[in-house]
Amino acid sequence: MLLYETNKWDIKTHVLDPSETSPCKYLCNYFQKGDLTDYDTVYQFGKGVETLTVEIEHVNIEALFQLEREGVEVYPQARILAIVQNKITQKQFYQAHNIPTVTFMNFNSKKDFEGKQAFPYIWKSALFGYDGKGVAVVKDSTAEARLPDVACVIENVVPIKKELAVIVARNLMGEIVTYPVVEMSFSNEASLVEFVISPARISEDTVKRATKIAVQVSKEMQHVGLLAVELFLTKNEEILVNEVAPRPHNSGHFSIEGSLTNQFEQHIRSVLKLPLxxxxxxxxxxMINLLGAKGFEGDAYYKNIEKILAVKGVTPHIYGKKQTHPFRKMGHITVVSPNLETAIETAKNVKKTIKVIASNKY
Amino acid sequence: MLLYETNKWDIKTHVLDPSETSPCKYLCNYFQKGDLTDYDTVYQFGKGVETLTVEIEHVNIEALFQLEREGVEVYPQARILAIVQNKITQKQFYQAHNIPTVTFMNFNSKKDFEGKQAFPYIWKSALFGYDGKGVAVVKDSTAEARLPDVACVIENVVPIKKELAVIVARNLMGEIVTYPVVEMSFSNEASLVEFVISPARISEDTVKRATKIAVQVSKEMQHVGLLAVELFLTKNEEILVNEVAPRPHNSGHFSIEGSLTNQFEQHIRSVLKLPLxxxxxxxxxxMINLLGAKGFEGDAYYKNIEKILAVKGVTPHIYGKKQTHPFRKMGHITVVSPNLETAIETAKNVKKTIKVIASNKY
Structure with a gap:
């Protein structure tokens, strides 16, 4: 989706992606298949560009630091990725900057906390967690026994009223803009966002407080580019930072159809020193996430897509991933309406209608 | 712009374009450089696809007829292109179907009309006219003497109040939808559209009549895909068809930012038998056309683009053509606002600010 924007503005692009069948391949000027976690691959690739941006946190940061030293413009900065990549350093960052977040402890290995925590608690792997992976609600010792022995963060369980998100954009000149606060509703089954509702159905005061905290994180981090700030609105009306992502984010996909400037164009603006x-x-x-249906693996087939295309205000975005598997993010669908409640109703129907299955099963 | 939509829906595309530096090259799955007017080139290319669409009228139609006979889905149909490609057959089509159009005569050579027409009159080359090329207002015998000796249409000069356009989409099932009537304002200097205003500032009755005529043309033509119907609103409040284009059209670019379904997605929907x-x-x-500035030839440079990017609601689209020359269409800019008058004011300022010059001149 970033590449639609670079094409719109005739910006030349090189893409490094681990998959030979990456949908980016046909949207960029130069495509390279390669391992994003390998120092040499990232370093050599980065030497060929003027400005480098990343859309995934798990990239070789040492290579990015070296590229920065050699004058490549790297946004988000390697320093930001280093903070965010690891849940422990991320949480410590919030703590150090008085940013409200869920109370936590961090541990380097399982023996340090096993048998010592009151249940239930939230366990998060320090590394490689995303989209509900690397996160567990631990309710008893059986669940605790199943946890892998890795560095982790353990958080209190906080009664949550709503999950919110604010996308902040910041450019090198320090200009900051924020998108409207959105509301994320999760599927219990997959710990993945099911709907993102823009704008969130919350009070004006909550909007102000959420936006203020998101801007605070942005200012303290001094990132360049987008920063998606995920927040908890607790049952006590407290707002706590859950986590951040320094890149275009699922919670901002609505902006393609819903905003004057979509998040991808905004990211390009911020990393290229253009006005926001x-x-x-x-x-x-x-926004509805289009996930691979349970029980299907194989070449993706979008069952009933012609039915949802007949519904007013519905725009599917199909990412072009060849293979589906249960809960894989295969695309998203935006539903717009001048009336938010109508959009929500339509979105629920769309969600029930479309199904990503394997083409050998239809 | 069509290719953004095919990518959005993971539709595989092959592109045939006469230019090796075509911006399409990095947006499609397979690119072929080739002459669109050469039978073998078009035929062989067409044999490799399931559905073929064209974005320019001047293509080898015999090859398209042959492809249709061999089962390739060609939309717009070769028959439609044959009518539209030639201004004489196009005008005769309107006449035969009682579609209101400017009174005209047609001639196969210059000697048939030279010295016999009252001045002023409008001369239009039967073939190869677009964007004001192949059209002349002939005011006296000196101007007449300069006309080339080719088949042509000669029209009365009609006092025009506004130029309007309606984009109609029609799919194979015969479903028809129309976009809002828009208003086109022309630059006198280049005979090119300067602004397209959506919606047109005309009475409800004029909207109805213009839409009705556009739908009539669509129904009579039985095209598949988009049909841009350009209309004259005369000083007598008559509505006359000027010409049509069976493809995504400049007068519909506003729809990318301004409509629930943009014209490119709509074209894809109609040629692929999807619901409209x-x-x-x-x-x-x-919409503002971004034309090459007078007096500049060479590698294009978009002077002051960062200034217009700072203006709310402004989205430039840069087509990625390497070379600029006077009045070449280099891109377009959309300005949106909840208030149309604000959008028009902003558009005028944007137009004054940005300038496409040659990079060796800045």
């Missing part, structure tokens, strides 16, 4: 664009709402919107 | 999308307005919009 207006984040005003063009229309209320609901 | 809603054409509802998302926001009022003004």
């Amino acid at each position: 664009g207006s984040t005003d709402i063009k229309t209320p919107a609901v | 999308g809603s054409t509802d307005i998302k926001t009022p919009a003004v």
Whole structure:
């Protein structure tokens, strides 16, 4: 989706991706298959560009630090990725900067906490967690026994009213803009976002407080590019930072149809030292993640897509991943309407109608 | 812009284009450089695809007829291109189907009309006219003497109040949708559209009549895909068809930012037998054509683009053509605002600010 924007502005792009069948391959000027965690691969690739941005946190940061030293513009900065990549350093960052977050402890190995924590608690692997992977609600010793022995963060269970997100954009000149606060609703089954609702159905005061905290994180981090700030609104009306992602984010996909400047264009603006664009709402919107259906593996087939295309205000985005498997993110669908409640109703129906299955099963 | 939509839906594309530096090259799955007017080139290319669409009228139609006979889905149909490609057959089509159009005569050579027409009159080459090329207002015998000796249409000069356009989409099932009537304002200097204003500032009655005529043309033609119907609103409040284009059209670019379904997605929907999308307005919009500045030839440089990027609601689209020359269409800019008059004011300022010059001149 970033590459639509670079093409829109005739910006030349090189892409490094681990998959030979990456959908990026046909949207960039030069494509290289390679391991994002390998120092030499990232370093050599980065030497060939003027500005480098990343869309995944798990990339070789040492190579990015070296590229920065050699004058390549790397945004988000390697320093930001180093903070965010590891849940322990991320949580410590919040603590050090008085950013409200869920109370936590961190451990380097399992023996340090096993048998010593009151249940239930939230366990998060320090590394490689995303989309609900590397996260567990630990309710008893059986669940605790199943946890892998890795560095981790352990958090209190906080009663949550809503999960919110704010996308902040910041450019090198320190200009900051924020998108409207959105509301994320999760599927219990896959710990993945099911709907993102823009704008969030919360009070004006909550909007202000959430936006203020998101801007605070942005200012303290001094990142360049987007920063998606995921927040908890607790049952006590407290707002706590859950985690951040320094890149275009699922919680901002609604902006393609719903905002004056979509998040991908905004990211390009911020990393290329261009003025930031207006984040005003063009229309209320609901984003639905299109996940691979349970029980299907193989070449993806989008069952009933022609039915949802007949519904007013519905725009599917199909990512072009060849293979589906249960809960794989295969695309997203945006539903817009001048009336948010109508968009939500339509989104629920769309969600029930479309199904990503394997083509040998239809 | 069509290729953004095919990518959005993971539709595989092959592109045939006469230029090796075509911006399409990095947006499709297979690119072939070739002459669109050569039978063998078009035929062989067409044999490799399931559905073929064209974005320019001047293509080898015999090859398209042959491909249709061999089962390739060609939309717009070769028959439609044959009517539209030649201004004489196009005008005769309107006449035969009682579609209101400017009174005309047609001639096969210059000697048939030279010295016999009252001045002023409008001369249009039967073939190869577009963007004001192949069209002349002939005011006296000196101007007449300069006309080339080719088949042509001669039209009365009609006092025009506004130029309007309606984009109609029609799929194979015969479903038809229309976009809002837009208003085109022309630059006198280049006979090129300067602004497209959506929606047009005309009465409800004029909207109805213009839409009705556009739908009539669509129904009579039985095209598949988009049909851009350009209309004259005369000083007598008559509506006359000027010409049509059976493809995504400059007068529909506003729809990328301004409509629930943009014209490119709509074209893809119609040629792939998908349900048509809603054409509802998302926001009022003004489209500005970004033309090469007078007096500049060479590698294109977009002077002041960073200034217009700082203006709320402004989205430039840069087509990625390497070379600029006077009045070459280098891109377009959409300006949106909930208030149409604000969008028009902003568009005028944007137009004054940005300039496409040659990079060796800045």
